[in-house]
Amino acid sequence: MADILLLEPGYHNKYPPLGLMKISYFHKYVHGDYVRFAKGKLPEAFKDKKWDRVYVTTLFTFEWENTKKALEYALSVVKEDGQVYTGGILATLMPELIAEHFPTVINNTGLLNKKGTLGLAGEECIDTMTPDYGILDDIKDEYVYPAHDAYFTYMTRGCGMKCQFCAVQTLEPTYIPYFSITESIKKIDDKFGPKKDLLLMDNNVLRSPQFDQIVDEIKALGFAKGATYTNPATGKQVQRYVDFNQGLDAYLLTPAKAKRLGELAIRPARIAFDHIEDEEAYVKAIKLCARNGITHMSNYLLYNGVEFTGKGRKYHADTPEDLYNRMKITMDLCDELNDELDYKISIFSFPMRYIPLSDLKRGYVGTNWHAKYLRALQRMLIPTQGKGVSSRSFFEADFGKTAEEFVEALAMPESHLGWRGHFVEKKDEDKKITELRRQVWNENHSYLNEWKRLFRSLSDRDAFIEHINDNAFTVERFETIEDPIHRKLFIHYFTPPMLLRAFASENQRTVADVAAYITEEFPLMYKRMIEYIATVRTQYSILEGPIKAFGAKLLMDILAYIDVLSEDTGYVISNLQKAQAKMQKQIFDFNLVQYAKLYCQAGIFKKSEQKELVSLIVNLEEKKIKEILIENLPQFEKKLKKVAKEEVGSDYIINGIKDSLIRLNEQLSLFGDDE
Numbered sequence: 316m317a318d319i320l321l322l323e324p325g326y327h328n329k330y331p332p333l334g335l336m337k338i339s340y341f342h343k344y345v346h347g348d349y350v351r352f353a354k355g356k357l358p359e360a361f362k363d364k365k366w367d368r369v370y371v372t373t374l375f376t377f378e379w380e381n382t383k384k385a386l387e388y389a390l391s392v393v394k395e396d397g398q399v400y401t402g403g404i405l406a407t408l409m410p411e412l413i414a415e416h417f418p419t420v421i422n423n424t425g426l427l428n429k430k431g432t433l434g435l436a437g438e439e440c441i442d443t444m445t446p447d448y449g450i451l452d453d454i455k456d457e458y459v460y461p462a463h464d465a466y467f468t469y470m471t472r473g474c475g476m477k478c479q480f481c482a483v484q485t486l487e488p489t490y491i492p493y494f495s496i497t498e499s500i501k502k503i504d505d506k507f508g509p510k511k512d513l514l515l516m517d518n519n520v521l522r523s524p525q526f527d528q529i530v531d532e533i534k535a536l537g538f539a540k541g542a543t544y545t546n547p548a549t550g551k552q553v554q555r556y557v558d559f560n561q562g563l564d565a566y567l568l569t570p571a572k573a574k575r576l577g578e579l580a581i582r583p584a585r586i587a588f589d590h591i592e593d594e595e596a597y598v599k600a601i602k603l604c605a606r607n608g609i610t611h612m613s614n615y616l617l618y619n620g621v622e623f624t625g626k627g628r629k630y631h632a633d634t635p636e637d638l639y640n641r642m643k644i645t646m647d648l649c650d651e652l653n654d655e656l657d658y659k660i661s662i663f664s665f666p667m668r669y670i671p672l673s674d675l676k677r678g679y680v681g682t683n684w685h686a687k688y689l690r691a692l693q694r695m696l697i698p699t700q701g702k703g704v705s706s707r708s709f710f711e712a713d714f715g716k717t718a719e720e721f722v723e724a725l726a727m728p729e730s731h732l733g734w735r736g737h738f739v740e741k742k743d744e745d746k747k748i749t750e751l752r753r754q755v756w757n758e759n760h761s762y763l764n765e766w767k768r769l770f771r772s773l774s775d776r777d778a779f780i781e782h783i784n785d786n787a788f789t790v791e792r793f794e795t796i797e798d799p800i801h802r803k804l805f806i807h808y809f810t811p812p813m814l815l816r817a818f819a820s821e822n823q824r825t826v827a828d829v830a831a832y833i834t835e836e837f838p839l840m841y842k843r844m845i846e847y848i849a850t851v852r853t854q855y856s857i858l859e860g861p862i863k864a865f866g867a868k869l870l871m872d873i874l875a876y877i878d879v880l881s882e883d884t885g886y887v888i889s890n891l892q893k894a895q896a897k898m899q900k901q902i903f904d905f906n907l908v909q910y911a912k913l914y915c916q917a918g919i920f921k922k923s924e925q926k927e928l929v930s931l932i933v934n935l936e937e938k939k940i941k942e943i944l945i946e947n948l949p950q951f952e953k954k955l956k957k958v959a960k961e962e963v964g965s966d967y968i969i970n971g972i973k974d975s976l977i978r979l980n981e982q983l984s985l986f987g988d989d990e
């Protein structure tokens with residue numbers, strides 16, 4: 316009996332590794348081996364175990380870093396006379412990369428659909444083996460695939476449409492029009508228990524001349540329209556669904572095929588709308604599905620592409636407007652069909668970012684896109700949580716009411732993007748909190764309006780986009796900009812620390828322009844900067860620039876914002892003190908605030924006196940503060956000694972207090988000489 320380790324790299328993916336599940340079945344049930352599955356690496360308990368064979372599956376090329384880690388790990392845990400194998404999408408698309416980095420690993424490219432791919436006795440065809448669902452239990456405490464309660468299978472292989480950007484022609488070069496899955500599903504039921512849904516990973520099922528046979532078989536397996544499933548654990552009856560998860564080709568959907576699809580418990584029917592040029596075929600296909608009783612549909616919207624050829628056509632490199640229009644077409648189509656039909660349908664849009672087949676990272680930028688737009692779109696998609704866009708109100712609020720609004724939003728600073736939308740009243744919320752939220756919302760909208768005012772005043776937007784397209788909003792970048800409006804707009808893209816850093820620039824024009832804009836033209840930004848310094852623990856060195864630029868005004872504004880005598884704001888006082896010390900320029904001695912705090916804690920002042928003291932601090936009235944502190948020093952000394960005696964009576968503490976009083980007295984006497 317051999318020890319077999321199956322590894323899936325530590326990336327996040329939706330579907331379990333079907334290839335490894337089949338290899339597992341072969342080793343476990345045909346060879347009687349011990350098989351273990353791991354995601355990324357094995358738990359600590361296995362740290363000393365070595366394996367006869369380690370199989371590493373691969374997925375997208377942009378997951379190369381995770382894949383590399385898994386292969387390195389495999390080599391570290393395989394026995395000296397053992398062997399590491401790999402296969403799957405990346406390994407098939409880039410065999411030379413595997414060979415270069417892992418020359419001792421055997422790469423089984425393509426499908427394991429012929430005899431002897433693993434070089435072991437009894438191996439007829441791994442691809443037609445029953446998947447071993449048991450391996451999923453090995454990782455159930457660390458990773459659960461979003462789609463796991465389903466039969467994962469294929470009824471056809473390949474596609475044949477040869478779209479330039481698609482890997483299927485390399486992965487599955489030959490179109491195979493039909494596989495029966497009945498036997499395999501029966502085996503899964505017997506060995507691992509029945510599954511709720513049927514997930515068919517066919518790349519182009521509609522191309523199959525045996526499509527009718529496929530539909531008949533799916534129905535016979537218990538997935539006809541309206542099919543239900545009784546959960547064996549809970550006894551609860553639920554709807555079960557068929558999902559052709561790679562999508563249905565709109566160009567091949569005929570009325571007859573749509574009618575047949577309508578006989579299935581299909582949800583959703585996925586129709587690709589990869590290019591705006593496909594509009595006519597897409598709209599026709601969605602209408603056919605909806606009119607044949609399919610109520611849930613979705614699309615894939617490829618964006619960030621280049622010029623492509625495929626399906627016998629030529630497609631232009633998509634633009635952001637194309638993406639917006641495809642979503643809008645879908646929205647309008649959904650409304651139109653809901654008006655026409657006597658049942659409700661929904662269509663979910665899934666924008667999918669194009670990454671070339673050979674890219675080892677995710678950062679690819681298509682012909683008509685750039686890093687800033689891609690980042691903004693990613694941000695807009697966050698609220699959908701990967702579930703697609705289907706509600707018009709969300710779509711219009713998030714993506715805009717027109718393509719022009721969408722493109723404008725893509726250019727917005729990321730912070731501003733999150734500030735769009737209406738103020739939301741919350742039931743049962745405390746009125747004061749509502750008021751505070753409203754105030755923040757109003758301020759955020761002032762920011763948005765100011766940005767729009769400047770952006771819409773641009774005579775050449777593209778020229779400004781040139782400054783922001785790489786998503787690098789640094790002071791250095793700002794200093795390369797000449798146009799005064801572009802400079803003002805660019806300030807909106809600074810993060811709060813970057814704004815503070817701008818004042819440390821040696822370029823006087825930078826300091827003057829930023830200071831003028833945030834105090835004279837858009838003072839809300841200055842207010843927010845003060846709030847940031849007063850509430851966020853920053854490094855003191857970052858405050859030097861602003862103190863130099865705004866002097867006493869900045870200190871007064873910060874002190875006015877915080878509760879100067881509170882312990883909680885001690886770090887702000889200390890930061891200002893340190894920043895001044897580093898600059899070797901003292902505008903105000905913050906030791907006075909520390910002493911004032913001690914006096915107040917000792918209860919020397921009445922409330923009104925304390926208020927007066929705070930006001931003197933905020934106005935940086937050093938002389939008056941010193942006078943008050945000296946005047947009250949004897950009382951303060953007496954109080955401290957009394958408190959210490961009552962509480963402990965230890966000479967040690969009394970002496971400590973005396974020492975500090977002597978030091979304080981000396982300091983205050985020194986202050987007393989000042990004018």
Ligand code: SF4
Pocket residue numbers: 474475476477478481482483484518519564625626
């Ligand atoms: S039709 Fe779909 S699966 Fe077939 S080659 Fe084109 S993109 Fe790939």
